[in-house]
Amino acid sequence: MADNCAVELRNITKRFGSVVANSGINLQIKRGEVLSLLGENGSGKTTLMNMLAGIYQPDEGEILADGKVVAINSPKDSYALGIGMIHQHYKLVDVFTAAQNIILGINDEKMDIKKTSSKVREICQRYGFDIDPDEKIYNMSVSQKQTVEIVKVLYRGADILILDEPTAVLTPQETEKLFVILRNMRNDGKAIIIITHKLNEVMAISDKVAVLRKGEYIGTVNTCETNPQKLTDMMVGRAVTLNIDRPKYADPKPLLKIEGLTCVDKEGIKKLEDVSFEAMGGEILGIAGIAGSGQKELLECLTGLYPIQSGTIKFDNDGEEVNLVGMAPMQIKNMGVGMAFVPEDRLGMGLVGSMGMTSNMMLRSWKNGKGPLFDKKAPESLARKIWKELEVVTPSTSFPVRRMSGGNIQKVLVGREIASNPKVLLSAYAVRGLDINTSYTIYNLMTEQKMKGVAVVFVGEDLDVLLELSDRILVLCGGKVSGIVDARTTTKEEVGFMMTSIGGKGGEV
Amino acid sequence: MSKEKRSPMIHLAKRSEIDPKAAWAIRFGSVIVALILGMIPVMITGNNPIEAYGIIIKGSLSKPMYIKQTLKVAIPLLGCALAIAPCFKMRFWNIGAEGQITAGAIAASYFALYWSDKLPHIVLLVVMFLSAIVVGGIWGLIPAFFKAKWNTNETLFTLMMNYIIIGIVAYLQGGPWEGRKGSQIIPMFAKNARLPEVFGVHCGWIIVLVLTLLMHIYMNYTKHGFEVAVIGDSSNTARYAGMNVGSIMMRTMFLSGAICGIVGFITVSGANHTLYSGVANGVGFTSITVAWLSQLNCFAMIIISMVLAILTKGSNTLQTKLAVPASISGIVTGILLFCMLGCEFFINYEIKIRRNKEAKV
Numbered sequence: 027m028a029d030n031c032a033v034e035l036r037n038i039t040k041r042f043g044s045v046v047a048n049s050g051i052n053l054q055i056k057r058g059e060v061l062s063l064l065g066e067n068g069s070g071k072t073t074l075m076n077m078l079a080g081i082y083q084p085d086e087g088e089i090l091a092d093g094k095v096v097a098i099n100s101p102k103d104s105y106a107l108g109i110g111m112i113h114q115h116y117k118l119v120d121v122f123t124a125a126q127n128i129i130l131g132i133n134d135e136k137m138d139i140k141k142t143s144s145k146v147r148e149i150c151q152r153y154g155f156d157i158d159p160d161e162k163i164y165n166m167s168v169s170q171k172q173t174v175e176i177v178k179v180l181y182r183g184a185d186i187l188i189l190d191e192p193t194a195v196l197t198p199q200e201t202e203k204l205f206v207i208l209r210n211m212r213n214d215g216k217a218i219i220i221i222t223h224k225l226n227e228v229m230a231i232s233d234k235v236a237v238l239r240k241g242e243y244i245g246t247v248n249t250c251e252t253n254p255q256k257l258t259d260m261m262v263g264r265a266v267t268l269n270i271d272r273p274k275y276a277d278p279k280p281l282l283k284i285e286g287l288t289c290v291d292k293e294g295i296k297k298l299e300d301v302s303f304e305a306m307g308g309e310i311l312g313i314a315g316i317a318g319s320g321q322k323e324l325l326e327c328l329t330g331l332y333p334i335q336s337g338t339i340k341f342d343n344d345g346e347e348v349n350l351v352g353m354a355p356m357q358i359k360n361m362g363v364g365m366a367f368v369p370e371d372r373l374g375m376g377l378v379g380s381m382g383m384t385s386n387m388m389l390r391s392w393k394n395g396k397g398p399l400f401d402k403k404a405p406e407s408l409a410r411k412i413w414k415e416l417e418v419v420t421p422s423t424s425f426p427v428r429r430m431s432g433g434n435i436q437k438v439l440v441g442r443e444i445a446s447n448p449k450v451l452l453s454a455y456a457v458r459g460l461d462i463n464t465s466y467t468i469y470n471l472m473t474e475q476k477m478k479g480v481a482v483v484f485v486g487e488d489l490d491v492l493l494e495l496s497d498r499i500l501v502l503c504g505g506k507v508s509g510i511v512d513a514r515t516t517t518k519e520e521v522g523f524m525m526t527s528i529g530g531k532g533g534e535v
Numbered sequence: 536m537s538k539e540k541r542s543p544m545i546h547l548a549k550r551s552e553i554d555p556k557a558a559w560a561i562r563f564g565s566v567i568v569a570l571i572l573g574m575i576p577v578m579i580t581g582n583n584p585i586e587a588y589g590i591i592i593k594g595s596l597s598k599p600m601y602i603k604q605t606l607k608v609a610i611p612l613l614g615c616a617l618a619i620a621p622c623f624k625m626r627f628w629n630i631g632a633e634g635q636i637t638a639g640a641i642a643a644s645y646f647a648l649y650w651s652d653k654l655p656h657i658v659l660l661v662v663m664f665l666s667a668i669v670v671g672g673i674w675g676l677i678p679a680f681f682k683a684k685w686n687t688n689e690t691l692f693t694l695m696m697n698y699i700i701i702g703i704v705a706y707l708q709g710g711p712w713e714g715r716k717g718s719q720i721i722p723m724f725a726k727n728a729r730l731p732e733v734f735g736v737h738c739g740w741i742i743v744l745v746l747t748l749l750m751h752i753y754m755n756y757t758k759h760g761f762e763v764a765v766i767g768d769s770s771n772t773a774r775y776a777g778m779n780v781g782s783i784m785m786r787t788m789f790l791s792g793a794i795c796g797i798v799g800f801i802t803v804s805g806a807n808h809t810l811y812s813g814v815a816n817g818v819g820f821t822s823i824t825v826a827w828l829s830q831l832n833c834f835a836m837i838i839i840s841m842v843l844a845i846l847t848k849g850s851n852t853l854q855t856k857l858a859v860p861a862s863i864s865g866i867v868t869g870i871l872l873f874c875m876l877g878c879e880f881f882i883n884y885e886i887k888i889r890r891n892k893e894a895k896v
Contacts, residue, residue, distance in 0.1 A: 329775075331774060331775065354777070354779070355774070355775070355776075355777040356777035356778075356779070359777055367775070369775065371771070373769075374769050374771055374772065375769070375771045375772055375775045376772065376775065377772065378764075378765050378768045378769065378772050379768060379769070380768050381764070381768070385761070385764075388761060389765065389772070389775075389776040390776070392758055392761050392762070392776075393758065393777075398757045398758060398759065399756050399757055399758070400756065400757065400758045400761055
């Protein structure tokens with residue numbers, strides 16, 4: 027065994043029910059080294075690291091720390107081995123100061139805030155952190171909060187640090203600062219693992235890269251011996267043929283013209299920047315991108331649910347061009363703009379979980395009809411139609427949709443949206459978590475709509491599906507359009523590369 | 536094997552679904568448990584609990600006079616529970632019913648005190664009724680407005696509003712509306728400003744029964760009621776469906792305050808015939824218990840408000856007969872609420888006891 031190997035994972039397998047999140051994974055983490063854990067969404071990176079942090083326990087395989095087999099049954103065990111994980115979502119108490127947060131949960135030490143503060147200052151000085159231990163958390167910026175999380179694990183004596191997508195919420199300048207600190211810590215002999223899917227950062231910070239794909243361990247390479255293209259190939263793998271039927275619509279016409287769309291979130295971080303594209307009637311426009319590249323915001327901007335900072339959304343309403351920017355969803359509907367939207371969060375946004383199919387049909391029609399009472403007949407018959415045609419498994423149309431299976435929930439949602447005879451159909455991760463058969467049902471419904479002349483926008487995460495279902499693919503990267511390619515001629519590698527770096531090598535089509 | 540992990544002996548698991556019959560059986564069982572637990576404090580005072588429950592029933596229902604008094608307690612409870620039902624359905628925690636009742640009572644009292652000689656009986660009552668609706672509604676609207684605009688915490692806001700309005704009544708009592716100087720009392724209303732009696736009880740009971748029916752229809756069959764239910768489940772879904780969450784919130788709170796205002800009107804015009812700072816008498820809070828125990832079902836509220844009224848009225852009798860403090864009704868109500876809320880836990884979760892170690896794969 028290598029003398030400086032801090033932690034080793036051997037043949038680790040973790041299952042959740044029938045889903046295999048990790049399968050036979052081997053990994054070595056050495057002191058004085060930064061290891062990047064690279065992989066697409068759902069490839070099992072976070073699950074694997076959670077097993078080191080004591081949040082999950084592996085079903086098979088063993089974990090070795092300093093060459094000895096260990097059992098990590100809780101985060102406490104993990105700390106005892108010097109492993110500290112900085113999660114994607116910070117776990118800090120807002121009204122406490124940094125120092126108070128840092129000693130929170132340490133039992134074997136007397137509460138001495140002054141001593142803690144001075145020790146925190148010492149750690150800060152050593153690695154170049156920039157926080158005041160007596161500052162309250164709610165006064166801090168996102169990057170300062172992250173710093174507190176890092177100091178917290180260092181304070182507890184961690185010398186193996188795991189960072190779960192640390193740069194997702196940081197600006198480029200803050201990222202650079204973080205990297206300087208990570209290098210300092212590496213030079214200090216700490217072992218660092220960062221989970222990421224940004225290739226440029228992998229190249230900039232890490233010494234080694236381990237790649238996971240769909241729960242499988244693909245391999246570990248030295249960063250200096252590889253390049254982004256090779257890594258992308260490892261990450262996305264070879265193209266798989268799915269045989270999705272893709273007819274061509276005779277006469278695609280532009281229906282939606284988006285120009286210079288920019289929006290920011292509540293913290294003032296740009297979610298979309300200067301996005302321009304056209305969605306054609308009779309075409310499926312696939313949208314590819316790493317999770318959080320602005321897909322959700324893009325669809326919500328189009329439907330009037332997300333505030334737009336600048337740009338125009340022009341809709342061709344039977345020859346008359348209308349700008350949808352600044353309109354509320356109800357106004358858009360009242361204009362006669364047939365826009366259907368299948369959101370990512372099915373129960374939290376698209377449906378009401380505690381209600382049955384009929385009431386969920388009413389979400390689109392409850393305003394119809396005069397008088398204060400709603401009409402339940404039309405939605406009831408629509409619910410029965412969808413129940414029958416899409417073969418939804420449910421005991422009745424009043425059975426709460428929350429208690430249906432994921433695939434049936436999605437059938438209810440997609441069925442309702444298509445029933446409104448839309449001109450534009452927006453969908454986000456429409457087949458996430460669905461079995462093969464239901465997935466194909468959804469693909470067929472999308473294609474059916476396309477052949478009716480509807481402009482279908484399909485945000486997806488599985489590149490194989492996007493490549494076979496879409497006519498064109500728009501690739502988003504960090505809120506910007508990385509490129510638009512013809513789905514029939516492009517390759518998985520090209521799209522994958524554009525997802526991780528702006529522009530890629532693909533040209534406009 | 537590298538590690539031996541044992542699962543604990545007893546653990547809780549979320550139920551995926553439960554037979555509605557079983558759910559009601561658990562709820563019914565919790566009421567029994569509450570009544571049994573309620574015997575303990577009676578026993579501590581050295582009395583026979585069975586006898587005590589008997590006296591409570593007799594003291595509240597055995598004579599027409601008692602029934603009337605019990606009804607007088609139940610009327611505002613029911614009215615106010617109806618008022619907060621749509622708020623709770625929307626998950627807007629309106630605990631300011633106390634203040635909204637008082638606001639409505641002030642408005643009604645103003646007309647009762649200063650317009651009783653200028654308006655005929657029915658017209659005066661209608662004016663009092665409408666003014667109570669408007670003022671109570673506005674008092675409910677204020678916290679909703681702040682919630683919609685700046686996302687303030689409605690629980691604290693509505694609670695604080697209670698103390699403001701009660702302070703205002705105290706000021707009126709000792710100042711501009713004071714009857715005899717130095718009495719700190721507002722004079723009794725003229726006959727003209729009092730609600731007529733039907734079957735020996737002021738006609739407020741008719742008003743709240745009509746309200747029960749209307750509220751049932753509102754919550755279950757109207758577009759507004761649908762919007763309220765959707766927001767209660769997920770405000771994101773409501774936005775997605777094109778609902779304006781802020782304005783629906785304000786509208787619902789106005790409605791809630793307005794109904795509380797009606798309760799205030801009924802209380803001053805039908806029961807008290809005057810206004811004082813304790814006019815709401817805790818009804819705003821007790822009615823939360825009523826609404827919650829009835830699972831926001833309007834018809835169940837009739838039963839629950841009667842049960843609580845029987846407990847309150849019967850306990851007074853209990854005090855005179857057995858010298859058990861009347862606050863026993865408060866204790867039993869508290870235990871009842873505790874058990875009913877506690878039983879929701881057992882409806883949502885089941886206790887699993889580990890039988891034998893599962894074989895490791």
